[in-house]
Amino acid sequence: MTHRRTHALIWIWTLFVVAVVYLPIACGALASFNKSRYFGFPVKAYATDWWAKTLDSIEIGMIVRNSILIALLVTVLSVLIATFGALAFARYDWKGRRLYQKLIMLPIFFPQPVLGLAMLLGFSAVGIQTSWMTAVFAHLVWVVPVVTLVIAIQVYGFDPSLEEAAIDLGCSRLQVLREVTLPLLWPGIWSGMLFAFLLSWSNFPLSLYTAGADSTIPKWLYAKMVAGYTPMVPALGTLATLGAAALLLTGGLVGLMVRRRSAS
């Protein structure tokens, strides 16, 4: 019954991988429900006190708002830049295109702490005070290449003669964009938006160096781990993870619904 054994092994392996990936997150959630301040296993007494404190905290509210604001700005700006970048990247043939394709992909592979430090040095050299705004810029440097790549795949996937046909049938450039290019790029733009938001939302190294006095969720978690740990750290961490998961789920469902509707 080798078939049966193979099947069993596949199941065991899959469960093992899922456990390795999700157990730490579960541990974090567990730690946040600890009644005492310091984490020990097994947990002696459970309580939701630290969750209540987390949700009530004015400081944490501000930090979450910072993270959301930065992520939203990064999403909007990166999708704008990346959409036109991807069109230039994948559609039009111009001198220097190959170099541009390589240059714009490169920041993905830079060590982020080095990138963050470099930008911090750059900002102070030209006399810019670091804040959440400089963090937005720093995130863009890393997120735009990723989103460009995601949208470029969509651009490669559609026949350029569609745009030519639209012009031939009387469209202005703007009408081509509205009637043909954007609707066809929409799935790529939508995934690009999710990528942008989530990459910014969870980014630590760039925020650490470039957000100045402003804090974001990952930056705050780190600071509290270094000094002043309470179960509010795993509580906020769990909250951030759940938020990301909820966003992905909603994004996936919206994408599915749009596809269903256009298919009917």
Add this chain to the structure above:
Amino acid sequence: MLQTSPPAVPAPASARKPILQLVGVRKSFGGFHAVQGIDLDVREGEFLTIVGPSGSGKTTLLRMLAGMDSPSEGNITLHGERINDVPPNKRPTCLVFQSLALFPHKSVGENIAFPLKVKGVDAAARKARALELMAIVRLPETYHDKNVMKCSGGERQRVALARALAYDPEVLFFDEPLSAIDYKLKKTLEKELKDLHRETGKTFIYITHSLEEAMVMSDRIGVMRAGKLVQVGTPEEIYGAPVDRFVCEFVGEVNSIEVTRGADGGWSGVDVPGAFKVQPPRGSAGDGGMDRAFIVIRPEYMRVLGPGESADNRIEGVVYNEYSLGSRIQYQVRVTASGGGEKVMLVELSRSRALPAGADARVTLGWDAPDAFTLRS
């Protein structure tokens, strides 16, 4: 009802005035000369096909006519006005792409009504016109809301055609739209396209590498080779009086015999021994002052001579292969070549006149000088 006057007969295409004129049109990409000096008058309402092998520059020519490229040199005029740099959305012309370029995110009806939407026509009028056009291209009304990607190849052709008609262009261009369609459907669509041409009275310019397509549909055919228009004429002219060996071989199978003129003024074969009677080349007085030439005989003009039958020219040979072409049969006949080798001649006979003996039969091939044509070597 009494009819007092006969119905108006449209003027023959050859008598109509030109709508599109090309004078010395050239197009180069870097050092590559894709189109090398084309002069052409396209007459209003005609079906003109540009045919040529791939790489002959026909697609580049079409893109210049449609406004997607502009000529490096020369002029393109529409109704006498220069349109070299007029963009496609400002030209009363429309191109049916090889890929058809249907919008995958729009339904059949939305695709067809697209040019109307761009013009700002309201939704109700758009739908009404889309349904009218669907009837013209023989698409069922129920297809209006169908996903265009779920249509078959033939249906997509019709959608693309209806969409082009919705733009109401004066000239329609076609870039090999039937190249990916199976044979039988292609034959149907060719006929429908020809009918549509007659019904709409618009000027059609069609490009293809398939001469068969060109022959079936066109009023005139232009043969392109290496960026130049080698010959423009009716299908009969192209087939019956090709200007050179390229056109001649492009438009069908031929037998050719090279001949040279002797001191006495008579012609004798170079690759096949014997004396031949040669027809003067078309359009030139006498023999055009040639010393060497090719006699070209199409397989269907080659006869198999029975006892007592005569012809201007004759060659002895042995049948060694026969192919059925349906209603016709083609024979390959070996004849003795100069120097002792062999040369293959093609003979095509209708099935009712098939050779009784078939393979290995000795035959006498013959043709009259006016049934062949003479080309410069």
